Amino acid sequence: MAYKSITFNGVRKDWLYIERGRSKPPFAARSRNLLTVPGYPGGYLQSTDIEPLNINQPVGFHIKDDADALRKKDELAEWLITDEVVKLQFDDEPGRIYYAVVQNSIDDFEKMSRLRKGTIQFICPDPYGYGEEKPFVASSDYFQITNTGTAESEPIFEFEVLAPITFLLIQNQLGMYNMIGQPVDVDSIVYNPLTKILDNTMASTTGWTDGTQVDNGVVSGTMTSDGDKFIVSSFGSPSDGSKWYGPALKTSLSETLQDFVMDISLSNFNSVAGVGRVEVYLLDVNGSVIAKIALTDSWEAVKRNRMEAYIQDVNGDRKYLMTLSQTTDESNGELWDDFLGILRLRRNGNVWTSYIAKVDNGLHSARETKYFTDGEGIYQRPVAQVQVHIGKFGDYETTEMAIRDTRFWKINQPSDVEVPYIAYQGDKIIFDHTNNGQVYINGEPYESSILGADFFALEKGENNLIVMPENTVNTSGSYRNRYL
Numbered sequence: 001m002a003y004k005s006i007t008f009n010g011v012r013k014d015w016l017y018i019e020r021g022r023s024k025p026p027f028a029a030r031s032r033n034l035l036t037v038p039g040y041p042g043g044y045l046q047s048t049d050i051e052p053l054n055i056n057q058p059v060g061f062h063i064k065d066d067a068d069a070l071r072k073k074d075e076l077a078e079w080l081i082t083d084e085v086v087k088l089q090f091d092d093e094p095g096r097i098y099y100a101v102v103q104n105s106i107d108d109f110e111k112m113s114r115l116r117k118g119t120i121q122f123i124c125p126d127p128y129g130y131g132e133e134k135p136f137v138a139s140s141d142y143f144q145i146t147n148t149g150t151a152e153s154e155p156i157f158e159f160e161v162l163a164p165i166t167f168l169l170i171q172n173q174l175g176m177y178n179m180i181g182q183p184v185d186v187d188s189i190v191y192n193p194l195t196k197i198l199d200n201t202m203a204s205t206t207g208w209t210d211g212t213q214v215d216n217g218v219v220s221g222t223m224t225s226d227g228d229k230f231i232v233s234s235f236g237s238p239s240d241g242s243k244w245y246g247p248a249l250k251t252s253l254s255e256t257l258q259d260f261v262m263d264i265s266l267s268n269f270n271s272v273a274g275v276g277r278v279e280v281y282l283l284d285v286n287g288s289v290i291a292k293i294a295l296t297d298s299w300e301a302v303k304r305n306r307m308e309a310y311i312q313d314v315n316g317d318r319k320y321l322m323t324l325s326q327t328t329d330e331s332n333g334e335l336w337d338d339f340l341g342i343l344r345l346r347r348n349g350n351v352w353t354s355y356i357a358k359v360d361n362g363l364h365s366a367r368e369t370k371y372f373t374d375g376e377g378i379y380q381r382p383v384a385q386v387q388v389h390i391g392k393f394g395d396y397e398t399t400e401m402a403i404r405d406t407r408f409w410k411i412n413q414p415s416d417v418e419v420p421y422i423a424y425q426g427d428k429i430i431f432d433h434t435n436n437g438q439v440y441i442n443g444e445p446y447e448s449s450i451l452g453a454d455f456f457a458l459e460k461g462e463n464n465l466i467v468m469p470e471n472t473v474n475t476s477g478s479y480r481n482r483y484l
Contacts, residue, residue: 006057006120008100009086011079015072016061018090019117023056027127027484053127055100057090060117069116080120088122096483097130098122131481138475141467145458149481152457157431159473164421166190168429168473173464176456178431180439180446181422183469193420194261194409197253198386201405202230211248211387212287214279223247223390229267230403235392243394244277250387256285257383259348259411264388265359267340269400270297270305276392276399280343280406283385288314290381293343293354295336297399305336307368309345309354311379319379321354322370336366348411350374362428362443383408422448429473433457 003017031051034043063069080102088100104121128151136145147153157170167181184190200207204225211219220236230249238245266278277296281289293309309321336358344355352372357364374380386408390401414420423429423441430440437455439446458479467475 004091006059006091007087007089008080009082013061013075013079016059016076018092019058019060021058022090023054025053050127053098053124055088055098055122055124056119057122058117058119060115063114063116072116085125088124093129095131097132098124099126099130100124129483131483133478133480135478136476138465138467141470141473141475143465143475145463145465145479147458147460147463147479147481149460150484151482152459153479153482154434154455154457155477155479156434157475157477159429159431159467159475161423161425161427161429161473163472164190164192164424165469165472166419166421167469168423169468170431170475171466171468172456172459174456174459176454178433178437178439178453178455180429180448180453182419184419188417188419189415191412191414191418191420193412193414195412196407197255197257197260197410198251198406198408200251200407201228202403203227205230205249208249208251211250211281211389213289214244214246214248214281214389214391215292216242217244217246217391218242219248219389220245221247223249223388228404230388230390232390232392232401235398238394244391246389246391248387248389250281250283250385252385253383253408255410257408257410258380259413260383261344261346261409261411262383262386263342263344263405263407264293264403265342265405266295267400267402267404268295268297268305269338269340270303271397271399272301272303274397274399275300276390276401278401278403279389279391280345281387281389282345282383283387284381285384287385288381290379290383291345291352293345295339295343295356298393300396303337305339307336307343307356309343309370311352311372311374313378314381319372321352321372322356322368324356324368341366346411347379350377350380352379357444359443363440364444367445431455 005012005014005016005018031049032045033047033049035046036043061072063072082101085099085101088098100122102120103123131149159168167179167183169177169179171177202225218239221232221234223230224233232247235246264280268276268278275297277294279292279294282291284290289312291311295305295307297305306324308323310318311321312318339358341358346353350373352374353369355369357367386406388403392398428442432438433455467473
């Protein structure tokens with residue numbers, strides 16, 4: 001006999017069945033905030049707060065013996081106790097998803113011979129129920145979405161840029177809109193804030209020559225391309241008592257750069273036993289080091305990637321921009337282990353920026369940014385070359401390392417009347433209207449001013465939407481029907 005059960009945190013226990021008597025109000029309670037005025041009868045409704053949703057679900061399960069009862073009790077504890085809200089689904093509410101945590105003990109199950117019965121108390125801080133994700137593709141810049149839920153729905157809009165744009169706007173029938181960038185008026189001039197100087201996908205080592213120097217080690221072995229990324233075919237061997245060793249390749253830029261942005265996409269999938277480093281050096285015309293950024297696991301019995309970035313003056317004195325083992329951003333708190341992502345160095349005037357981010361499903365996470373102002377102007381040598389290095393330490397097992405893309409942009413300085421492009425053909429922009437909203441360009445949070453930003457919801461029923469500027473993006477996205 002197949003029982004109706006629950007799915008919690010993506011797990012369903014076939015031996016657990018739901019019983020009648022679920023206690024769930026038809027909608028979450030409302031708390032009305034009133035303003036009372038002396039001499040005025042009653043009061044004014046100022047606002048309404050929606051309370052969390054409580055769901056009490058009677059359940060039961062059969063046991064074979066005391067050992068089986070103890071095993072299932074342990075399974076329940078491991079399954080139901082979570083630190084964060086997770087998905088909750090009931091078999092008798094198909095297509096409906098709640099987000100809940102359990103707030104009661106598991107010791108309150110009644111013991112009746114070989115049957116156990118009790119009530120699981122769920123609390124949903126988000127008081128709404130949700131349907132499955134509904135993707136959409138807009139056929140033009142004017143399109144319609146019909147929200148068939150009983151509450152507003154928070155959409156995610158995705159834009160594929162077809163031509164350079166200085167702004168992007170989406171607006172609904174109520175006049176609410178979300179916009180980034182700046183439209184161009186008749187007195188403005190459009191300019192490119194960045195000019196791409198190098199875009200190397202590491203499909204071949206053609207154009208790269210052997211590097212000559214690395215920190216705390218020697219250059220040895222061979223780096224090659226598998227058609228998609230640079231990898232090591234041989235680390236060679238240490239010399240002169242050096243512990244770090246491995247191949248290094250360098251290439252020249254088409255022009256020397258004063259104000260620039262460098263992004264390098266790399267991976268360092270580390271392990272407890274393995275150590276290894278991936279490093280990028282910026283060099284001047286004489287091959288002397290201007291800056292370095294690297295991701296290293298140097299712990300012999302601990303799995304821990306560490307990011308390091310420094311700049312160097314003509315005397316070899318260094319200023320460290322970043323030396324971190326993990327992000328200090330408390331909003332995500334992720335380690336950089338099993339890293340696939342981006343390292344960045346930027347110099348604009350006398351301000352240096354170092355940046356690291358994992359890339360998960362196209363979005364930047366575990367991000368960290370550090371700034372340094374070169375007030376004395378001693379870290380201003382133009383960049384002429386870039387060198388990449390993958391290193392091994394002694395006889396230790398290596399981590400799985402690769403260099404996937406290397407890109408350089410020249411920073412162009414605008415005049416007061418110039419309006420910059422914010423995106424170019426092939427770029428991906430996301431307006432995520434869920435969870436208080438976020439804008440991404442190519443997976444990276446857009447940090448510039450968002451003009452008139454309003455992360456609006458889809459109204460119940462028909463929603464008429466317009467995207468501007470016309471004929472510059474393909475629009476798609478998704479939303480989920482939401483229910484009171």
